[in-house]
Amino acid sequence: MTYTHFLMVAGVIVTSVGAELVIANPVDHAPLSWTLTILGGPALFLAGRALFEKPVFGHVYWSRLIGAAVLAVSIPAMRGLPAFMIGVAADLGILGTLIAPWAIRIARAHRRATPSDQHPSGVRSLK
Secondary structure, three states: OHHHHHHHHHHHHHHHHHHHHHHHOOOOEOOHHHHHHHHHHHHHHHHHHHHHHHHHHOOOOHHHHHHHHHHHHOHHHHOOOEHHHHHHHHHHHHHHHHHHHHHHHHHHHHHHHOOOOEOOOOOEOOO
């Protein structure tokens, strides 16, 4: 479990370096090393956080692992784009991992709140 802290701290450090690259060179076309830094930092943090959750909380938010994988897989597609666009993609990836569990929880609560004799549109069925 101690290595998960290392992964999260390394992810935060790499993410801060990536943010500095985006701030200093927003419209410059990013070489592969920049792309790896801008997208790899958040992916590293998300992977570390997902691995940390299992022993501590007893479950894993799969959205974090999926988000880390999506960020890592998108690295080749983002190569050569302006740095700010890669930064926006990283931000959207992180945002997606935050919104997914919340949206799933709301959908499940809504499904439980809908009576079985009522149509999802709100019109009662004629039984």
